[in-house]
Amino acid sequence: MPEGFEGYVRENDEDRSWIGRIADAFEAAGGSGSLSNVALDIAATGQAAPALQRLFQADLTPAEIAERWAALGLARADAAVFDGLPTDVLARVGNLEGVPYWARSTANALVLNQRLVEVERQIEQLEGTVASAGDGSRALAQELTALYADRKALRNINAALTKKGSDGKRFLISLTDHHPPLAAVSIGDLDRAQSVTWAVPGMDTTTADMTTWARAAQNIADEQTDVAGAPDRAVVAWVGYATPGPEDVLLMDKAKKGGQRLADSIRGFSAVRGTDHVETNVVAHSYGTTTGAVALAERGVHIDRFVALGSAGLPDGLDGAEQLHADHVFAAQAKDGPTGNTGEGDEWATFGREKSFGHHVDPTAQSFGATVFGADGGTGSEGQTLSSVLHHAPVFKDHRGYLDRGTESLHNVALATTGQDELLTGTRSQ
Known part of the structure; x- marks a missing residue:
């Protein structure tokens, strides 16, 4: 494949990915709703968004984080926008001291659901591998035991949250x-x-x-x-x-x-x-x-x-x-x-x-x-x-x-x- 054409395909793939993330964000906001420039920027570029780079900067105090969060202009009414954000962004926002708790809880609930799906997928895949591994399955069995522990915790957190x-x-x-x-x-x-x-x-x-x-x-x-x-x-x-x-x-x-x-x-x-x-x-x-x-x-x-x-x-x-x-x-x-x-x-x-x-x-x-x-x-x-x-x-x-x-x-x-x-x-x- 000619080098120039390969680059053209790669750029089109990136454009499709970007368009998909923006569409997801708009759908999360209600389809016909409007999104702030900050929300669009985050949905499009994830942690690379300048607003998040400032929020995730190392060694900030909780008071400084609270001030930078306020500058984003996101309010409780914008919670649906989180559905379109990348998992890595959600995980960081959910545990960042100084971020309002409605935002942290919204982010963490999404991450919890994603992790539950992922750990179930990993367990199903590994159970089949362990069953066919014979004598060489000890390390895999240990990995599976760790996954069972994660699943139990995630399920219990979910139960505590929903009750x-x-x-x-x-x-x-x-x-x-x-x-x-x-x-x-x-x-x-x-x-x-x-x-x-x-x-x-x-x-x-x-x-x-x-x-x-x-x-x-x-x-x-x-x-x-x-x-x-x-x-x-x-x-x-x-x-x-x-x-x-x-x-x-x-x-x-x-x-x-x-x-x-x-x-x-x-x-x-x-x-x-x-x-x-x-x-x-x-x-x-x-x-x-x-x-x-x-x-x-x-x-x-x-x-x-x-x-x-x-x-x-x-x-x-x-x-x-x-x-x-x-x-x-x-x-x-x-x-x-x-x-x-x-x-x-x-x-x-x-x-x-x-x-x-x-x-x-x-x-x-x-x-x-x-x-x-x-x-x-x-x-x-x-x-x-x-x-x-x-x-x-x-x-x-x-x-x-x-x-x-x-x-x-x-x-x-x-x-x-x-x-x-x-x-x-x-x-x-x-």
């Missing part, structure tokens, strides 16, 4: 490309909420069971509504870090990395909401309290209230509640149960602190200075009977975990995170 409580829609505000992915599902609209709570999990919480942690977050949201009415609130089921397993729960490594990611999430929220007055809380469980404390010791991070439940220990060197960048610090632990024996109290928290390498601090100790509330059952703020916590778990099949409905622990979490300290049960000043 709605009394508060309405859920939002997928982060979805990483880890294997399996990390993710965060917001129960309520973070762009509009006047009160936001991050729910931070502990050991062995992964997106493979995202529905369980979303249920714990939903319980917080429902209890907040019960004790304080229903203004605009959001609770984030945040599985935004690789939680430790039994082999490394006594170490600080996962807490340090997770704390940095949580700090980034809090900074990103502050950048998106700007000068809006929003009450912010972190409710952390077990090793999540270690992670949360790392985040709240970071410069440039501040919240209104931090609640530590069944703490596996805050970092050594954190001598008092005043060292955390939170206006109010609360803590609770159910009575100690025999280590490893569930159903008789908290069977792991004290063990986690005492045997740890680097996180020995007990937030319920009088010397720490937190407000300690009850978790062992009693009478609620409206005279209701509240159950005791009988497990270290956040939720349990008998509904006696720290964040189960009907427990004294959850009732007090809701009171603490809605500013009703005077109604806390089992309180003692530290």
Whole structure:
């Protein structure tokens, strides 16, 4: 083929590809609707679009990203335009701190669907290969096992996203490309909420069971509504870090990395909401309290209230509640149960602190200075009977975990995170 003609064919292929992307973007916008120059530019050139090059520039702060996003002029009404954007653009937008959450959730939901289709395709293809590989299939079988783990996580994230409580829609505000992915599902609209709570999990919480942690977050949201009415609130089921397993729960490594990611999430929220007055809380469980404390010791991070439940220990060197960048610090632990024996109290928290390498601090100790509330059952703020916590778990099949409905622990979490300290049960000043 003559060289000039080959170049001509290549240019025509590129033109057809460009026309296809523009047509997809217009179709997503409603066919007869109009698209901004920015939207057309992004649809046509993906990450090479100048507007995105500025947005994706390295080392930008969340505040700088928020400013550059605002300059794009894209609003919630433009959400359909995302259907025509390349996957690589969607994946970056969906996890970029400083971008409004409607845009992140729109992008992440599209990526989630694409990944579900792709992982199913890969599994189907590899299952056939493994079946015919004979003795040489070990490496392929390992790859297939990893794909099964990804599929389970992606399906569970999707289930957590599509199951709605009394508060309405859920939002997928982060979805990483880890294997399996990390993710965060917001129960309520973070762009509009006047009160936001991050729910931070502990050991062995992964997106493979995202529905369980979303249920714990939903319980917080429902209890907040019960004790304080229903203004605009959001609770984030945040599985935004690789939680430790039994082999490394006594170490600080996962807490340090997770704390940095949580700090980034809090900074990103502050950048998106700007000068809006929003009450912010972190409710952390077990090793999540270690992670949360790392985040709240970071410069440039501040919240209104931090609640530590069944703490596996805050970092050594954190001598008092005043060292955390939170206006109010609360803590609770159910009575100690025999280590490893569930159903008789908290069977792991004290063990986690005492045997740890680097996180020995007990937030319920009088010397720490937190407000300690009850978790062992009693009478609620409206005279209701509240159950005791009988497990270290956040939720349990008998509904006696720290964040189960009907427990004294959850009732007090809701009171603490809605500013009703005077109604806390089992309180003692530290």
